[in-house]
Amino acid sequence: MWRDRISGQATPSQNRNPSLPRRSSSQLSRAPGAGPGPGGPYNNRPGGGARTSSTPLLLSPNDSTASLPGTTPAPNGLGLRQASGGQRTRPAVVPDPLEVLNGIIGKEQPQKDLPQLLDEQYTRPDELVETIDFNGLSLEQFVNKSDPPPIRRSPSSDVNAQTIQQFEQERDKFEELHTSITGCDDVSRSVEMYLNDFSNELGAVSAEIETLQTRSTQLNAMLENRRNVERLLGPAVEEISISPKAVRTIADGPMDENWVRALNEIDARTAGIEAKASSSSGFKAIEDVRPLLVNVKDRAIERIRDYLVSQIRAIRSPNINVQIIQQQRLVKFKDLFSYLFKAHPKLAGEISQAYINTMRWYYTSNFTRYVQALDKVKVYPSDRNEVLGGDSHGSRGSSILQSGRAGSAAHDPFSLGRRIDVLRNGNQQALSSYLAEEDHSYHGIETPFRNFNVALVDNLSAEYSFLSEFFPPMTFHQISRMATDIFEQSFTIGSNLTKKLIENTTDSLGVLMCVRLNQHSAFELQRRKVPVADSYVNGINMQLWPRFQVIMDLHGESLKRVGSNTGRSAVSALSIAGGDDLKNSSAPHFLTQRFGQLMHGILVLSSDAGDDEPVSNSLARLRTEFDTLLAKLSRNGTDAKRRERFLFNNYSLILTIISVSCSKSTNFAGNADQSPGYPRQISSGAATAFGRDVEEL
Template sequence: MWLDRLAGQSTSPAPSQPGSRSYSPAPRRTTSGLGPYITSQQRPGLGITPRSSSLSLASSESSASSFLASSKRANGSTLKESRTIYSGPDPIEILSTVLGDDKQHEGSATKAAAESVSSISAEDLQLEFDFGGLSIRELALSEESAVDGVGVYRPQAAEEYDRDKAKFEDLHRSIQACDEVLGSVEVNLDNFRNDLATVSADIETLQARSTALNVRLENRKSVEKGLGPVVEEISVSPTVVSKVADGHIDESWVKVVAEIDKRASSHKKNASNAQGSKGLQDLGPLLEKLVLKAIERIRDFFVSQIKALRSPHINAQIIQQQNFLKFRDLYSFLHKHHSALADEICQAYLNTMRWYYANQFARYENALRKIKLHSLDKTDVLGNEDMSRKGTVLSSSKIAGPPHDAFNLGRRIDLLRTNNTSALSSYLAEEDQSTHYLEVPFRNFNLALIDNATAEYTFLASFFSPALSYSAISRHFTYIFDPTFQLGHTLTKTLIADTYDAIGVLLAVRLNQHFQFELQRRKVPAADGYLNGTAMLLWPRLQFIMNAHCESVRALTSALPTRPPTSKAEQGKLSAAPHVCTQRFGQLLHGILALSTEAGDDEPVVTSLGRLRSEVEAFLTRYSTAFGNDRRKRERFLYNNYSLILTIISDTHGKLAVEEQEHFEGLKTAFQEAA
């Protein structure tokens, strides 16, 4: 830059001023990036292009300072030299005026101005600069000026020297401390590098050892795969031995016993094929002792559970589910290794349950006997005109009871249609003060018996199988329930012994059939014998009652006069209204048909009902002769009776009901025209 050139050509530079710096007393400005150069946008009137420049000599002080600062550009300035024809004032004179009388730098100043200035307008010359009466050179060489915040060297005082000395000493100590820190860091880094080398060597050693261990592990696995089964066959874990001898009997103990059973079976199979194996020979006595110990503990366990069944107020089904069925594999183990002891345990259980069910159902049967029942005797037949209403208890003592209807089914059929599958408890049976028909105690006793029989048979089939065959299980079931079944038959005999309640007995028959179907659905065939025996008790009694009704109607028919009444008074008493026997027969027929919707043609009740119907028709025909020669009254009487019967049974369904309805519809039609 041209100021540096001027400084370099000076004959008397300051001795302390460095040759590479130039100083200016003016403060440094950063507000303008171009200094004294003015762009065409700032001065649109000049018509100067952005790349051309002009030197303004009449700018303000700040412009001069900016000019001086911008004059420190490097020689490689991006400004291009422009050659134009200038016709204004002589720039050399203007520069001389600015620089002073020093002629030494005219040539260089002229050259710099020529290189950097292309044109100067008249307005630039009108600007004035205030340098405090100093020329630019003097201003540049002034000791008070500073460039970029760096002061000009001047002699220092003693105090300033001491102060600067302290600063430099502090700086020296800081540098030494940094050197010490860096030295320690270097030492640590060296140690870390050495440690890394050691770790790397250790890792390589571990890798080599790991490879060797993997090879050894694979070899051991291969050997174990081949020798493992053989070692297991000739050894028993101490844990297994202690568990069998002293462990608590639970699910894990059952698994250990199953393992011992498997090992014992395998040892017996392989003993003959490995006569020279010392391990198998030593294992045999140990397995035998373990089996004997397991048999002993199983025996004690089952004996304790059987004793618990004899405790008062115990629920046998809870013990069966929690203490027997969970350990049913133990009985199979016992039966396999000591069948005689297993049979003894089984017999002890059978005796206990035989006593249990006989005792429980005896108490229940006594409670049901306290239920008050309607007593229907031989006076409650169709041909008996003097119907006495009686009530009694199931016991032999008879007391007066509420009235009853021996021929009306009513709500008694709800006992077959109910969804309640639970039997009446003993407590409720003893506290019940109402009067019932015979089917109520029959249903409750047999319902409880069927439920318990199902539970017991299911338990026997689950617990003793596959150790025992199903035929043996059925025999055991019969042995257990034989006293209970006898008790049930005795109760049935007591209920139907003296009764003439045909509807009640037929209800008991249908309930018994329902129990048979339920046992078939539950797959419990062992109780079929009991239900068949019950049916053999009910059907004959029903036949007897139906025969009694037939005999009573026949006797009633025989009691009718053979000749019609001759007197007009007696003929006046005759009425064409239905007979009371017809009302009873219609209700009885309705009850039988309602209870026989699914009955077959081979049932005894069908034959008995046909006979009874014939007797009733014979009675009505004989009774109609009382009207004498009045055919119209006689046929009206028959029409009214048959119409009543048809009306009563009109809401019944089933094959038998349809047949009866068609039969009485024909009789009604036959006498309808005359009526």
């Protein structure tokens, strides 16, 4: 039993270095960390025993062979046995513990069974431990005694005791040093493990990098090949491809600027695809795209048709402003009709015809209402006595009746007066229906004629401009024919209004003013480059000029009728004061005043007329009849000198009126230069018609 206890703690003396001092038995009973075992401080001493004890402490083949001897201690200062995680094993080649104890107590044993360790001879040093007297006690009893017996020491034991005592004093330092060395060894071992792992991982990463480099090289080659292919196939694919955004916009998008841009894109791609399909260089991808393109094209045509039909239908709404629909909803999207005209000409023609029918109804209804409003404008009534040779009493009576019909309006059919303001006024706006209905003053026939034609010219110009802008695929003749179809009934309404105004009138000045207004409308249409109303203007002229000649002939016939009457009653009717005053007076006749005023008005209105007009011929006939009448009236005088004075006074009055009219007509010509459209030739034949007669007198 005693030998088993000692054998678990003791270390053979043969493993010690002979140069070290011997230790006492009290030193052998210390803690395992201080003993001579594998984990003690003597484990690091040189010799064969230290090398053999460090061999089984390697944990793995990857551990460094240069690490410190001993096993890795556990944390917090645990022993070697606890840090290793298992039971510590005794070295295979060690001395017998019994022999070691016998050597300590001084009992010699035969050395026949002592093994040879590493070819070295192990002997017990004599000076290691002195002989101890146990007094017949066991070793455990001897250790537990309070007063151990004195130990006999040799002279050299004092030195060993001092060395042991010094070692005991610095044991903690050695233990701390051992612990630090062991910790460093553990850290070095862990660093070694980390470095080994890092080396392994670095090798794996290097292999992966090589793989990635190889893969990158392959991808670069593929990318370069793709770029080469894209450089060759990109333009061809771009020409036959349509973006999904454009297709979605055409199919379901709102009708706005983006829709028009998408339509133009599809139109351009369609033209390119059709060109390639018809050429010999077409490829199979075009045949795959064409059905899809046809579907998109059909959808675009359907949406354009619905949009245009809805806008045309909106024109028929009551109180609608056509100009807003035309400018903001149709002209703004004029590319729609262009595409429809190219993609589906039949449908484009049907929509054009629907627009023509709608606008014809629109203008016809509006001009009909406008004419009804102009009918409410009060016009001076016509009288058969409003001719030069009309009876003065009848004329006064008719004036009285006229004043009764026209209220306080004073009207002289032979005086131009302020009626010329209709031509001189630079205002080109027509009278609105509301103002026409509310106007209670009297006007000449030129007022309703002017307002209707100004409104007609403005609407015709606006409509022709819209047609030219919205229907650009059509030719000039097609657009002109469309405008003519739209305004055909409106032209008829204007012709009927003109006929109604002039068919029963004897107002020659009013008819001539209508002629000038019609000429002004023609010149304005030429300036605006609207040729579709030429037939209407010519038709109005064909109504006005014959009526003007008829009225001038009525004036001449009235003078002839007055001059053909003989007897006292006729002469009395032509006198100023009645009775026989004509024989005793040389004052101008009242017919001379009428004739001069009529001549004045005609000359003013003809200041810018050409020589090819029938005005000069009508004036020549009328002058002839008036000369004949004055000659007949002058023969009624008793004295030749009185007759000459009578003729001189009448012709002087006419020249005075004409001279005033010529000066005014010159001013009017200056004003007319500011308004476009009138010719700049001035006819002087009518102005000098009576100059020769005065000179002859």
